[in-house]
Amino acid sequence: xxxxxxxxxxxxxxxxxxxxxxxxxxxxxxxxxxxxxxxxxxxxxxxxxxxxxxxxxxxxxxxxxxxxxxxxxxxxxxxxxxxxxxxxxxxxxxxxxxxxxxxxxxxxxxxxxxxxxxxxxxxxxxxxxxxxxxxxxxxxxxxxxxxxxxxxxxxxxxxxxxxxxxxxxxxxxxx
Ligand SMILES: Cc1cc2nc3c(=O)[nH]c(=O)nc-3n(C[C@H](O)[C@H](O)[C@H](O)COP(=O)(O)O)c2cc1C
Numbered sequence: 001x002x003x004x005x006x007x008x009x010x011x012x013x014x015x016x017x018x019x020x021x022x023x024x025x026x027x028x029x030x031x032x033x034x035x036x037x038x039x040x041x042x043x044x045x046x047x048x049x050x051x052x053x054x055x056x057x058x059x060x061x062x063x064x065x066x067x068x069x070x071x072x073x074x075x076x077x078x079x080x081x082x083x084x085x086x087x088x089x090x091x092x093x094x095x096x097x098x099x100x101x102x103x104x105x106x107x108x109x110x111x112x113x114x115x116x117x118x119x120x121x122x123x124x125x126x127x128x129x130x131x132x133x134x135x136x137x138x139x140x141x142x143x144x145x146x147x148x149x150x151x152x153x154x155x156x157x158x159x160x161x162x163x164x165x166x167x168x169x170x171x172x173x174x175x
Contacts, residue, residue: 002119008161010123011067013154019072019122024049027113027120027153034112036105042083043102043109043148046139048074056138060131067125071152074127075113076135078145079106086144099146106148113151123156 028045036042048054054074061068068074079102081090086098110126117124132147 004115007114007118008123008159008163009125010154010156010158010160011065011125011152012157013067013070013072013123013152014157015070017072017155019049019153021049023120024073027116030116030119031109031112034109036108037101040083040105042079042081042105044078044080044145046076046078046141048076057130057135060134060138061127062129065127065129067152067154068127068150070154070157072122072154073152075151075153076139077106077109077113077148077151078141079103079148081144081146102146103148110149110151117151117153121155122153123160124151124153126151 024047028047031045032041034043048057049072054068057074057076058068079099081095081098081102084098084101086095090098114124114126127150130150135141135147136143136145
């Protein structure tokens with residue numbers, strides 16, 4: 001049975017597993033259930049599936065990323081500044097405020113995606129370590145879209161590592 005608490009980052013996937021386009025859409029549809037501030041829904045999904053698309057983005061990632069090399073799809077979550085009313089005429093201050101708000105919506109969406117893929121039988125890993133400045137150029141995206149994070153998705157080829165958590169007593173205070 002699906003258990004929210006058993007998720008782990010998976011960094012090695014079974015090779016040659018294809019996720020069909022309808023299933024990708026179903027995953028994204030389920031991700032849309034995530035909350036966002038004022039329901040602005042600023043997050044857009046750019047799904048890298050073909051070998052040629054993966055080859056184009058691969059240089060943006062450090063060499064030692066088996067999950068990027070073995071995943072069935074690599075999804076870039078991008079925040080759309082236009083969802084927060086940003087236009088070419090917006091001030092730096094307005095853009096900064098919108099960017100900060102979008103990063104919160106984006107973080108919530110990343111976690112939604114990490115869990116939703118498991119409902120569809122896959123595992124995933126969030127990947128923040130890539131060259132974000134170059135991404136828009138490689139994907140031919142305008143600058144209203146800001147990179148949040150990438151997520152690798154596939155069928156697991158290992159169990160993932162156990163990552164300890166801090167002592168719970170050290171991270172909360174009841175006031
Ligand atoms: C914002 C963010 C960025 C991350 N970036 C990377 C990354 O670049 N490479 C990677 O292998 N894992 C990355 N991770 C996964 C974390 O390392 C992982 O979630 C953490 O070690 C806890 O392990 P767990 O997910 O298995 O519980 C990232 C996770 C988050 C939330």
